[in-house]
Structures are given as structure tokens and as C-alpha cells.
Amino acid sequence: MVRGKTQMKRIENTTSRQVTFSKRRKGLLKKASELSVLCDAEVALIVFSPRGKLSEYASARMVEILERYKRHVKDSQDSTNTLEDQDAQQSKHEEQRIMKKIEQLETSKRKFLGEGLGTCSIQELQILERQLDRSIGIIRAKKMSLYRRHIEQLKEKGRTLVAENNLLREKLRIEQQHISYVANATAPSVETSEVVDVETALSISLPDIRNYTYFLQQ
CATH class of the missing domain: 1.20.5 (Single alpha-helices involved in coiled-coils or other helix-helix interfaces)
Structure with a gap:
């Protein structure tokens, strides 16, 4: 029958704890002796029981x-x-x-x-001057680079504005042509628009007496 795995915690029962200590102590001393003999190692083992009893093993003194x-x-x-x-x-x-x-x-x-600079020698001042000249040259080169970059940005912006202006001019020209075409298409013709005004007048008067006499004689 296979024994179950022992749980690693303090054994509460005093008798079981004492029995387990006695068995494990003997096994531990045996293992220490085997380790010393098999591996030619110096081993010293000291064990105190719960009551303070000393158990020890030493491969030498x-x-x-x-x-x-x-x-x-x-x-x-x-x-x-x-x-x-x-x-x-x-x-x-x-x-x-x-x-x-x-x-x-x-x-x-x-x-x-x-x-x-009061304690500097002429040689140190010359070295310092050369360092400053190099630094100024680097600063000027960096400044000119920034200027050129800014000028290129302005030129590019100017080209963009010119292109936009030309596009707006073209749109305006097309709109003007469209308006002129619509105006010409909707204007009335000169031939059809001429109207002859005839002046009419109504007059009331007595009939001609001669015509009336001639009518009676008939």
C-alpha cells in the first residue's frame, strides 16, 4: 500500500511528533554518515530535540x-x-x-x-581664440542653413499662392463666359420685338346730308 504524501507542517500530537523526530533523526544521521563515506566530505551535524537533547555526528573532530x-x-x-x-x-x-x-x-x-582671463597665457588665449572662431563659424553656418530653409519655405508658399491665384482666375473666366452665354441666349430678337403701333381714333358726328337726300330719292 502506497503511503500518502506527508504534509509539511507541525505535528500537533505530542506522541506522534516525538516518534517522527526519532525516526527522522536516525535517518538524517545515517545520511550524513553515508555522505561523508561516499564523497570523502567533512560533515558535521548538530540536532537539538524539542526537549533540548543534543544529537550530533562528525566525520572528523x-x-x-x-x-x-x-x-x-x-x-x-x-x-x-x-x-x-x-x-x-x-x-x-x-x-x-x-x-x-x-x-x-x-x-x-x-x-x-x-x-x-587674467591668468591665461598668450598660448592659452590663442587656443581660446581659435576655439571661438570655430564656434562662430559653426553658428554662422547653422544660421545660414536656417535662412536658406526659411527662404525655400517662403518660395514654396509663393508658388502655391500663384497656383491658387491662377486657378481662381481660370474659374472667374469660365464663370464670366457662362454668364455672357446665358445673357445672349435669353435676350429677345430685334425683328420679333418690333411692334407697329397703329393709332386709332373714334369720332361721332352727323351724317352727310347729301348722302341722305340721295338715299331718299332712290
Whole structure:
């Protein structure tokens, strides 16, 4: 029958806990002995029971193994402290180098602004002058580049405005032609529009007496 997996937590029952401690302690001491024999290793094992009873195993003298352990721990701590000291020293040197670099840059900046030149030699002033000339040349070249770019942008904008103006002129010309065509098509013809005005008048008067006498004689 396969045993179930033991849950790794404190055994609450005192009797079961004591039995388990006794069995596991024997197995642990056996494993330590096997490790020492099979691998030629120095093994020291110390176990205190819940009641304070000591159980131990050592492949050599326990004191010698413990002394070796103490020396190893001390050497490890010294090595760690040495590495920390080296890191701190390196960080300090890096900080000093950066601060010196910043100070040099600040000094160069003041000299470029014309300050603190009293202690400069002729050679240093000549070097400073050449640096300023190079800087001025770079600034002028950058300025001319910006000017040319701005001029090209203005030219391109001018060409765009001219094209838009020509397009508007063409649209205006087409509209004017269309208006003229519509006006000519809807205007009345001169031949059909001429109307002969006839003046009529109504007059009332007595009939001619001669015509009346002639009518009676008939």
C-alpha cells in the first residue's frame, strides 16, 4: 500500500511528533554518515530535540570542523567587506573625476564669456581664440542653413499662392463666359420685338346730308 504524501507542517500530537523526530533523526544521521563515506566530505551535524537533547555526528573532530567553519565565515565576510570597500573606493574615484570634469567645463565656460582671463597665457588665449572662431563659424553656418530653409519655405508658399491665384482666375473666366452665354441666349430678337403701333381714333358726328337726300330719292 502506497503511503500518502506527508504534509509539511507541525505535528500537533505530542506522541506522534516525538516518534517522527526519532525516526527522522536516525535517518538524517545515517545520511550524513553515508555522505561523508561516499564523497570523502567533512560533515558535521548538530540536532537539538524539542526537549533540548543534543544529537550530533562528525566525520572528523567536531571542534576542528567548527573552527574551519568559523574561519570560512570570517574569510567570506572579509572578502565581502573588501569588495564593498573596493566598490566604495571606485565610486569615490568616479565621483571625483566627474566633479573635476564639471569644474573644467565651468572654467572653460567662464573663459568663453570673457571672464577669468587674467591668468591665461598668450598660448592659452590663442587656443581660446581659435576655439571661438570655430564656434562662430559653426553658428554662422547653422544660421545660414536656417535662412536658406526659411527662404525655400517662403518660395514654396509663393508658388502655391500663384497656383491658387491662377486657378481662381481660370474659374472667374469660365464663370464670366457662362454668364455672357446665358445673357445672349435669353435676350429677345430685334425683328420679333418690333411692334407697329397703329393709332386709332373714334369720332361721332352727323351724317352727310347729301348722302341722305340721295338715299331718299332712290
